[in-house]
Amino acid sequence: MWVADRGWWLHNVEFQPSGFTVGSYLNVGLQHLWHVQEYSSFGYFYREPIDGAGQFVEFAGDEAAIQATANAVAKSARQAVERHVREVGDGAAHLRWLAQQPSSGWEALNAAIAVGLLGDLPRSRRMLTDLATRMDRTIGWQDDFADDCLALAAETDRRRFTAVILDRITRTRALLKLEPAFDTTALLPST
Numbered sequence: 001m002w003v004a005d006r007g008w009w010l011h012n013v014e015f016q017p018s019g020f021t022v023g024s025y026l027n028v029g030l031q032h033l034w035h036v037q038e039y040s041s042f043g044y045f046y047r048e049p050i051d052g053a054g055q056f057v058e059f060a061g062d063e064a065a066i067q068a069t070a071n072a073v074a075k076s077a078r079q080a081v082e083r084h085v086r087e088v089g090d091g092a093a094h095l096r097w098l099a100q101q102p103s104s105g106w107e108a109l110n111a112a113i114a115v116g117l118l119g120d121l122p123r124s125r126r127m128l129t130d131l132a133t134r135m136d137r138t139i140g141w142q143d144d145f146a147d148d149c150l151a152l153a154a155e156t157d158r159r160r161f162t163a164v165i166l167d168r169i170t171r172t173r174a175l176l177k178l179e180p181a182f183d184t185t186a187l188l189p190s191t
Contacts, residue, residue, distance in 0.1 A: 022048075030044045033176075051076045117161075131146075
């Protein structure tokens with residue numbers, strides 16, 4: 001794994017091995033740290049092609065050949081993250097990108113939180129409440145998810161809503177053993 005830390009969100013890059021041969025796939029995904037969890041996740045997942053090799057590259061040959069292949073995988077990972085940051089933005093631009101993404105499951109929660117952080121709490125509350133009503137309350141994780149949506153929807157003050165999200169990010173950073181401090185201005189628009 002390689003983690004590109006954006007403060008309140010991460011680019012998680014996985015160098016996935018094969019069960020059949022020595023080599024690697026290159027998987028990239030986003031993790032928004034307002035989901036309090038102690039593990040890495042891959043939202044908005046995609047498998048990145050590796051320069052000159054396609055979806056999978058085999059590590060074979062002598063030491064120089066293996067080093068060249070490993071360098072190609074690393075270069076492809078760096079380029080994927082750089083390109084993706086240009087596409088999804090950072091700070092308020094990233095929040096606007098999230099708010100426009102198709103809404104189902106975790107992505108819908110991300111969109112609703114982004115809308116709230118951008119200052120439209122009434123719309124955020126509607127999105128969160130709607131998302132909660134679509135959950136199957138007989139399934140444990142969906143029941144917890146719905147409760148979380150409704151707890152966020154109950155926040156009617158933008159400062160309090162933002163404080164709750166910042167607290168979640170801080171807790172997740174601690175669980176993931178990331179540096180505790182991060183630039184909150186990158187998260188919060190100046191409106």
